[in-house]
Amino acid sequence: MADVTITAANVLAGADAEIEHGIAGATETAGQAVYRDDADRKYKLGDNNGAAALRNVRGLTLNGGANGQPMAILKRGDITIGGTLVPGTTYCLSATPGGICPQADVASGSDVVVIGVAESTSVLHVDIQHSGVTLA
Numbered sequence: 001m002a003d004v005t006i007t008a009a010n011v012l013a014g015a016d017a018e019i020e021h022g023i024a025g026a027t028e029t030a031g032q033a034v035y036r037d038d039a040d041r042k043y044k045l046g047d048n049n050g051a052a053a054l055r056n057v058r059g060l061t062l063n064g065g066a067n068g069q070p071m072a073i074l075k076r077g078d079i080t081i082g083g084t085l086v087p088g089t090t091y092c093l094s095a096t097p098g099g100i101c102p103q104a105d106v107a108s109g110s111d112v113v114v115i116g117v118a119e120s121t122s123v124l125h126v127d128i129q130h131s132g133v134t135l136a
Contacts, residue, residue, distance in 0.1 A: 003099040004083040004091065006031035013062055014078025014123065020058070021072055024065040031082050032061045032098030033115060034073060043071050045098035048110040055111045057093055057128055060100075078123050085118035108135050 011030035013019060025042025028034065034043040035056045046057040059073040060081075085091070086102070093113035094101035100115050114129040 010082030
């Protein structure tokens with residue numbers, strides 16, 4: 001398997017979503033995993049094999065934007081992700097900036113950062129867990 005292919009136009013927060021607002025620090029699209037940069041407090045694309053800060057994911061983007069534009073970030077709750085999921089599968093931050101992948105696809109040398117578990121073929125329950133585990 002590979003990263004979930006997300007159609008940004010189909011990303012939608014669920015009724016139980018916890019949302020925070022901020023400013024984009026790069027060009028981003030809906031459904032991407034982001035962290036907040038401590039230096040400029042902007043949201044940037046996370047990945048599981050980059051610097052430690054990049055793995056400190058805060059949520060998934062609910063809208064697209066360019067550097068300096070406002071962003072809505074789903075921190076916890078249900079999201080219609082705009083891609084096809086396998087119910088019951090745990091999804092994690094991938095090595096692709098902003099990407100999410102099935103846990104089985106987290107590669108050696110990468111950190112396991114759980115994004116959430118698929119409730120259906122289209123809905124992901126986001127509950128971010130930073131395991132601190134790097135796969136050997």
